[in-house]
Amino acid sequence: MATFAGNALILLVAFVVTFGLSLLVRRRLGDKEVHVNSWASTLSYIATAYGVVVGFSVLFLFGQFADARQAVGAEATSIGTAYNQAELFPEAQPGIQRALICYARSVPAHDWPSLVDDSVGSPKVDATYLALVLSLGEEDEPAAGALHAASATNLASQIGNISTAREIRLVAAETTVPPMLWVLLIGGGASVVMLIFAVTLPARRHAQAFLVSMSSVFTVVLLLIVVTLADPFAPGGGRVTPQLIEETADAMTASASPAISAPCDTDQ
Numbered sequence: 001m002a003t004f005a006g007n008a009l010i011l012l013v014a015f016v017v018t019f020g021l022s023l024l025v026r027r028r029l030g031d032k033e034v035h036v037n038s039w040a041s042t043l044s045y046i047a048t049a050y051g052v053v054v055g056f057s058v059l060f061l062f063g064q065f066a067d068a069r070q071a072v073g074a075e076a077t078s079i080g081t082a083y084n085q086a087e088l089f090p091e092a093q094p095g096i097q098r099a100l101i102c103y104a105r106s107v108p109a110h111d112w113p114s115l116v117d118d119s120v121g122s123p124k125v126d127a128t129y130l131a132l133v134l135s136l137g138e139e140d141e142p143a144a145g146a147l148h149a150a151s152a153t154n155l156a157s158q159i160g161n162i163s164t165a166r167e168i169r170l171v172a173a174e175t176t177v178p179p180m181l182w183v184l185l186i187g188g189g190a191s192v193v194m195l196i197f198a199v200t201l202p203a204r205r206h207a208q209a210f211l212v213s214m215s216s217v218f219t220v221v222l223l224l225i226v227v228t229l230a231d232p233f234a235p236g237g238g239r240v241t242p243q244l245i246e247e248t249a250d251a252m253t254a255s256a257s258p259a260i261s262a263p264c265d266t267d268q
Contacts, residue, residue, distance in 0.1 A: 003236055007224055011217050018216035022197060022209035029201075036199045043195035050188040054222050057181060061229035068172035068232045068240045075165035076244035079104050082158035083252050088151045092135065094260055096155075099132040101256065102264035103162070104249035108242035110266060111166075115173040115233040121166065124266045129166070132159060169233075172240075177230050185226060189219040 079100055086096040103125070110122035136156060177185075196215045200208045232240045253261040 014220045015213045015217050018213040019209045022212045026205045039198040047192050053184050057226050064172045064175045065229045065232045071165040071168035076248045078158045078161040080248045085155045095135040098260045099135040101252050103128040103132050106266040107245050112242050119173045121170050
């Protein structure tokens with residue numbers, strides 16, 4: 001449930017459950033006098049350590065998330081640039097442009113589902129990229145001259161940039177949160193909430209339940225942020241999408257001839 005409504009429901013459930021449990025435990029404890037000084041010292045230490053763990057997790061995962069988002073833009077830009085530069089090579093142009101269109105179509109159709117389900121790239125996209133590289137050799141008699149050679153080098157560089165950007169996406173998809181870190185994130189959050197319950201025992205029951213519930217909601221928000229950053233390609237708002245690549249594919253298809261923009265083998 002990565003949608004806003006799903007996250008809101010999770011937070012509501014966390015608030016209601018914590019509020020109810022707080023009232024239940026407080027009722028069992030009664031109105032006994034409790035000294036909270038020792039609990040407050042423990043809370044200060046654990047809350048500080050927990051903040052460090054959450055901050056480290058968010059910074060690390062956000063870097064991977066930002067790299068993945070930037071890589072999609074770089075990939076789309078390289079595809080479009082290579083498509084335009086293929087115009088300089090009349091003999092190889094149809095093959096190169098068709099290979100670029102097929103690659104741009106295959107990424108959202110096959111790479112994204114594979115990244116979401118298995119955190120790996122799709123073999124079909126590997127095949128379309130190989131076909132793209134091979135299309136560069138379709139010009140039997142390359143024209144001579146420094147300008148033509150520079151254009152060919154630049155075109156090959158753009159094709160290489162496509163592979164580099166895709167590799168960055170794949171690395172981001174393979175990044176996972178270690179199990180021990182999840183234990184610290186979940187266990188530490190639970191410990192902080194329980195300690196807040198302990199230090200707020202002098203408060204009235206409903207006031208205490210509200211304070212503990214709000215701390216529980218805030219802790220769940222932090223965990224949801226980590227979950228979102230740890231899975232950048234999953235469906236839902238704020239995630240990395242292939243929209244830029246899809247728009248590039250649509251633009252190339254609209255400007256291409258029927259032969260070049262015909263359905264590809266990987267469209268299915």
